[in-house]
Amino acid sequence: MTASPSADHSADHSAAQPQHGADSEVGRLRTVMLHRPGNELKRLTPRNNDRLLFDGIPWVARAQEEHDAFAEALRARDVEVLYLTELLTETLQDQMARNHAVTAALSGLHLGDTLRSYLAGFLHDASPDELTSYLTAGIRNDEVRGGHGLVTSLLSPYDFLVDPLPNLLFTRDSSVWVRDRVAVTSLAMPARTRETQLTELIYTDHPRFRGTRKIHGWHSEHVEGGDVLLLAPGVIAVGVGERTTPAGVERFARQVFHAGLARTVLAVPITQERATMHLDTICTLVDVDKVVMYPNVADSLQAYTVTLAEDTDDESTLRLEVSGAEPFLVAAAKAMGIDQLHHIDTGLDPVTAEREQWDDGNNTLALAPRVAVAYERNDETNDRLEEAGIEVVRIAGSELGSGRGGPRCMSCPIVRDPL
Numbered sequence: 001m002t003a004s005p006s007a008d009h010s011a012d013h014s015a016a017q018p019q020h021g022a023d024s025e026v027g028r029l030r031t032v033m034l035h036r037p038g039n040e041l042k043r044l045t046p047r048n049n050d051r052l053l054f055d056g057i058p059w060v061a062r063a064q065e066e067h068d069a070f071a072e073a074l075r076a077r078d079v080e081v082l083y084l085t086e087l088l089t090e091t092l093q094d095q096m097a098r099n100h101a102v103t104a105a106l107s108g109l110h111l112g113d114t115l116r117s118y119l120a121g122f123l124h125d126a127s128p129d130e131l132t133s134y135l136t137a138g139i140r141n142d143e144v145r146g147g148h149g150l151v152t153s154l155l156s157p158y159d160f161l162v163d164p165l166p167n168l169l170f171t172r173d174s175s176v177w178v179r180d181r182v183a184v185t186s187l188a189m190p191a192r193t194r195e196t197q198l199t200e201l202i203y204t205d206h207p208r209f210r211g212t213r214k215i216h217g218w219h220s221e222h223v224e225g226g227d228v229l230l231l232a233p234g235v236i237a238v239g240v241g242e243r244t245t246p247a248g249v250e251r252f253a254r255q256v257f258h259a260g261l262a263r264t265v266l267a268v269p270i271t272q273e274r275a276t277m278h279l280d281t282i283c284t285l286v287d288v289d290k291v292v293m294y295p296n297v298a299d300s301l302q303a304y305t306v307t308l309a310e311d312t313d314d315e316s317t318l319r320l321e322v323s324g325a326e327p328f329l330v331a332a333a334k335a336m337g338i339d340q341l342h343h344i345d346t347g348l349d350p351v352t353a354e355r356e357q358w359d360d361g362n363n364t365l366a367l368a369p370r371v372a373v374a375y376e377r378n379d380e381t382n383d384r385l386e387e388a389g390i391e392v393v394r395i396a397g398s399e400l401g402s403g404r405g406g407p408r409c410m411s412c413p414i415v416r417d418p419l
């Protein structure tokens, strides 16, 4: 079954914004959403960094410099850079959006009625700018002046009433555009679940995105953007491991088939561990038919090919066809309709490969076919990419990398030229 726009079953066509969207990993990048690291990173301590998914305590000022240089490198190539917090502040000008934001942020069961109602008043009185900062950097118990009662007394002064979101830096994970739709994802780790409240709000209420049709959503089975690779128009690979669940990829496949956004989804099992938390930590596209891949898994990575066997009106009753597992590169080439998906052999010995994978050497952001942003520290991987004819835009990431994410993780493409 071939995907076609006519398979689109959603109601509202009038307000769609066809200028937003992406159908590949490598079409010329026009607009991207980033998050400049801010005060949320200052919340990290040796006691909470594991829970908050950072492997160290970043030097925040330096992380900001590195991030500014990243944004500048993109702008220098005519990429429009949008900042998540600016979009959020603009969104929060709207009263309904503010109400949603406040209610969602205070929905946790750790607050209790007294504190919740105090914080609701406090957040409602905040300016859009201040509210953005509370929603991203969180609120600690010792920072509230009112609402004192049983809960505030029993919590430690350093407990968070609203958790900080240090992983907002990785805008890749909390939303992903598939053609002209945006999938608000469903994040698996408790430290990150609130991020999608913010992306959902932006895509629903920001004037620039109003009318954008959405798929998936934070209430659905877990799928994270770092696991989603748009291999070619109509062909999507989804990693299944520590974050995206088997049920998550099934839900995602149903939705993209139902909306006519893809004809093939490859479900790619990846090792469930920190170093490979997303598919894009081991494999990214640098050209229409070339990937850079962690050599230690290149030969063993498998994929299940999922297609639509029978269409129905109801997404949940579509019949899916699932092939047996095949080598990933073989299944991908078949689905993409090309002879071979070339794997740039970085030729690294297993130990160097492991070191550079940990530092996100395989996590490149393509700006166009054969042009990719990469962390400068991964010299050996970058040299091999250049030998293979890829222009590598090197950026510093000594501090940015402490959260385990590279250029691809730190960017959410909103507009790419169609391939």
Ligand SMILES: NC(=[NH2+])NCCC[C@H](N)C(=O)O
Pocket (backbone or CB within 6 Å): 052, 053, 054, 167, 170, 172, 173, 189, 192, 225, 226, 227, 277, 278, 280, 281, 403, 404, 405, 406, 408, 409
């Ligand atoms: N797309 C990615 N690889 N994102 C990296 C996310 C890193 C983040 N600290 C986490 O553990 O969730």
